[in-house]
Amino acid sequence: MRRWILGFVSVNFDLEFGPTVESVYPHATLSHTEAENIAFSSFPDCPQFEEGSQTHSFRIRDTTSLQGAVSRPTERPPPLDGFLYGFAFFTQSRDSSSKRGYSQRSLVLLTHHPYPALFDAVVAIVGPLYSRHGHPMLETACHNIANWPDPAKGMSLELGFLGSVFQVDLPGSSNEQQMPSSSALSDKFGPHRVSLGPTAPADPPIIVILEESLSHLWSIWECLVLCEPVLIYAPSPELTSQVAWWLRDIIRPIPLSGDFRPYFTIHDQDHSTLVNKMPPKAGLILGITNPLIERACKHWPHLLSIGCNRRYTRSKRPCLRAYTKLGSVHAPEKGLAGPKPGWATKTHNRYVSKDRALLKKVEDARHGDVRSQIEASLALRRHFGSRTNELLVPLHRYLNTLIPPPSASTATPRRLKAFSTTDFLASLKAHGSPLPFRSGSRRTEFYSRWLRTPAFGLWLAQQEEVVEEALRGAPRHQ
Amino acid sequence: MAFNDYDADATELLETYDFLMKYIIIGEAGTGKSCLLHQFTHNSFKDHSQHTIGVEFSSRTVKLGEKKIKLQLWDTAGQERFRSVTRSYYRGAAGAILVYDITNRQSFTNLGRWLADARALASPNLVVVLVGNKSDREDDREVEWAEASRWAAENDVHFLETSSLTGDNVEAPFLLCARSILLAIESGSLDPDKAGSGVSYGDRALRRVNSSSRLSFGSLSGRRRKGSSKLRLKDYVPGTANSKCC
Numbered sequence A: 001m002r003r004w005i006l007g008f009v010s011v012n013f014d015l016e017f018g019p020t021v022e023s024v025y026p027h028a029t030l031s032h033t034e035a036e037n038i039a040f041s042s043f044p045d046c047p048q049f050e051e052g053s054q055t056h057s058f059r060i061r062d063t064t065s066l067q068g069a070v071s072r073p074t075e076r077p078p079p080l081d082g083f084l085y086g087f088a089f090f091t092q093s094r095d096s097s098s099k100r101g102y103s104q105r106s107l108v109l110l111t112h113h114p115y116p117a118l119f120d121a122v123v124a125i126v127g128p129l130y131s132r133h134g135h136p137m138l139e140t141a142c143h144n145i146a147n148w149p150d151p152a153k154g155m156s157l158e159l160g161f162l163g164s165v166f167q168v169d170l171p172g173s174s175n176e177q178q179m180p181s182s183s184a185l186s187d188k189f190g191p192h193r194v195s196l197g198p199t200a201p202a203d204p205p206i207i208v209i210l211e212e213s214l215s216h217l218w219s220i221w222e223c224l225v226l227c228e229p230v231l232i233y234a235p236s237p238e239l240t241s242q243v244a245w246w247l248r249d250i251i252r253p254i255p256l257s258g259d260f261r262p263y264f265t266i267h268d269q270d271h272s273t274l275v276n277k278m279p280p281k282a283g284l285i286l287g288i289t290n291p292l293i294e295r296a297c298k299h300w301p302h303l304l305s306i307g308c309n310r311r312y313t314r315s316k317r318p319c320l321r322a323y324t325k326l327g328s329v330h331a332p333e334k335g336l337a338g339p340k341p342g343w344a345t346k347t348h349n350r351y352v353s354k355d356r357a358l359l360k361k362v363e364d365a366r367h368g369d370v371r372s373q374i375e376a377s378l379a380l381r382r383h384f385g386s387r388t389n390e391l392l393v394p395l396h397r398y399l400n401t402l403i404p405p406p407s408a409s410t411a412t413p414r415r416l417k418a419f420s421t422t423d424f425l426a427s428l429k430a431h432g433s434p435l436p437f438r439s440g441s442r443r444t445e446f447y448s449r450w451l452r453t454p455a456f457g458l459w460l461a462q463q464e465e466v467v468e469e470a471l472r473g474a475p476r477h478q
Numbered sequence B: 001m002a003f004n005d006y007d008a009d010a011t012e013l014l015e016t017y018d019f020l021m022k023y024i025i026i027g028e029a030g031t032g033k034s035c036l037l038h039q040f041t042h043n044s045f046k047d048h049s050q051h052t053i054g055v056e057f058s059s060r061t062v063k064l065g066e067k068k069i070k071l072q073l074w075d076t077a078g079q080e081r082f083r084s085v086t087r088s089y090y091r092g093a094a095g096a097i098l099v100y101d102i103t104n105r106q107s108f109t110n111l112g113r114w115l116a117d118a119r120a121l122a123s124p125n126l127v128v129v130l131v132g133n134k135s136d137r138e139d140d141r142e143v144e145w146a147e148a149s150r151w152a153a154e155n156d157v158h159f160l161e162t163s164s165l166t167g168d169n170v171e172a173p174f175l176l177c178a179r180s181i182l183l184a185i186e187s188g189s190l191d192p193d194k195a196g197s198g199v200s201y202g203d204r205a206l207r208r209v210n211s212s213s214r215l216s217f218g219s220l221s222g223r224r225r226k227g228s229s230k231l232r233l234k235d236y237v238p239g240t241a242n243s244k245c246c
Helices: A032-041 A116-133 A135-146 A211-225 A237-250 A291-296 A356-366 A370-400 A421-431 A440-451 A454-477 B002-010 B033-042 B080-087 B105-109 B111-121 B145-154 B171-186 B212-221
Strands: A007-014 A018-025 A052-061 A083-094 A102-111 A156-161 A164-169 A192-196 A230-233 A285-288 A302-305 A342-345 B019-026 B055-064 B067-076 B095-101 B127-133 B158-161 B199-201
Touching: A007 A032, A007 A135, A018 A032, A018 A135, A032 A052, A032 A083, A052 A116, A052 A237, A083 A116, A102 A116, A116 A135, A116 A156, A116 A164, A116 B080, A135 A156, A135 B055, A135 B080, A156 B055, A211 A230, A211 A237, A211 A302, A211 A342, A211 A356, A211 A370, A230 A237, A237 A285, A237 A370, A356 A370, A370 A421, A370 A454, A421 A440, A440 A454, B019 B033, B019 B111, B019 B171, B033 B055, B033 B067, B033 B095, B033 B127, B033 B171, B055 B171, B067 B171, B095 B105, B095 B111, B095 B171, B105 B111, B111 B127, B127 B145, B127 B171, B145 B158, B158 B171
Parallel strands: A164 A192, A230 A285, A230 A302, B019 B067, B019 B095, B095 B127, B127 B158
Antiparallel strands: A007 A018, A007 A102, A052 A083, A083 A102, A156 A164, A302 A342, B019 B199, B055 B067
């Protein structure tokens, strides 16, 4: 089972301490910091609704990977990227026996794999069943997962889980682009679901969530690929998570260079490292719902704020609405409202032209039915996915010239020749880029900037690895 | 031989089918449900079978005439403590394999309760096949064939006996059930497009499949999977490296 997940954590609200980890199943040792981090990250930090439930995700540091950490407990597999991913199902219901008048709980799936669509679906299924049937349901869930085949990269797997069957295509690497097949659209058979491992959950459609920022998506995409830090503010962790994962997805195959937190609370152990008076770190993507953090980030260059008064299509979700009756310990101070919905940037000037035809289509679909919203959301994702590929075309073209010729094989291992910015820019000037830049000089500026980002460094290192592996394997293939 | 068959299946790249059907396997604890299913999916007897935890998933594609049918099989725990858990999986099942043990009268007398649950919760067109298991233990028989056959007729379900030890007749209940469902589709009384029918049309999509039911064999084989071949140098052309499709 631990090939896939670490386990399920049950978090309850303690009148004295706030959210508290109640149990971990199957048993796994969590450090004090982790337990506290999971507890707070699994609860919304501002009031959500009177009664209802929602799913969201978060990413916290796996303390077993920290330097100076005590040796890792044997039941804990090593983290893949130093982080633990949590997928939470939060429920709130009226409870007259509680002093607060409400019962609040969260069931959290902990894993090292960043597969939001899959694990979001998993907690959405097991969450309600667990509240209804209790422990035997968790046992069953873990048993199902234990029977799943290995999470082998690049495989297409059929995974049975509590009466549902997921068809999952695992990416070959965490940066691989995956486009849904047409069958992903039609959910024709109740128990048979199709989902993709690494992308954002598709419900509600992203064009509905990003309604106020649709025309700015081209700027947002540029900021992301240029490793600009982006703050996402939304009224619920469910929305910050969906937006964060979606943004991460559209810049594939470019690797993520900065820290990535779909939902970040003031209690996170890294709070003072990530949110302080200093300029934010490059490539940081931070999802928040607490206006206090938003205030502390006033000096950040870019803010994507999600509106709160729209009707969501997600079935049986109560309308997201702040209310004051419930005295949550994390309730924002009175009068502290979130920033105005939309995209706000202090520094960014767009380089590339928008696709106005697509924008028009998406804006029309926004007022259409759910199906056209989903289709337009997919089209948007496909568009930015291909823009990211187009960005890389001049790079690939130039890199191809750096591959040593086969005849040069000597005793020394063949490797890619060194990357030269000047040569690349000359090649760019000669051959251009498929991206529709607003002018030639903007194109040069954009690429010069991109070459200085940490993402470029990571990307180049990956390409070198791929090429060198291929060079080593070349005699066998030819 | 069976080993080689499944090794080939585990790396099977294409899977197409005409229909997808959801089955549940239900009945008292210890009647051999998991062993019956194991015989059906793996062609071998499951030694040292443990009690099932909640529900377990497996699948197998069968051929009926010209039609290829993919069966999604949900094996359920017979133990009382999982009763409420397993009941939540009945929803949307097109077929139910209701199992009792011919050497255990108690498992037969409780059938009414299992059937009532299934009829109440599964698809309204649910096809039920009653299976008297452990037919290899004739000497310990406590339930006569005739009596069970009468019960089946009274309750409008199919009936047959099997042995999950020897494998005798184990395919029959699954095929019988599939045939009845197909007939219902052909006669128009069951509409696969209707939600909750427990049946859907196959998309005939070409897909690499590694079903979890093959896990034990797939991991034994240790063979490299086809999907993981290295990127070749000639693939390294603009726009194609690292991108699957677009």
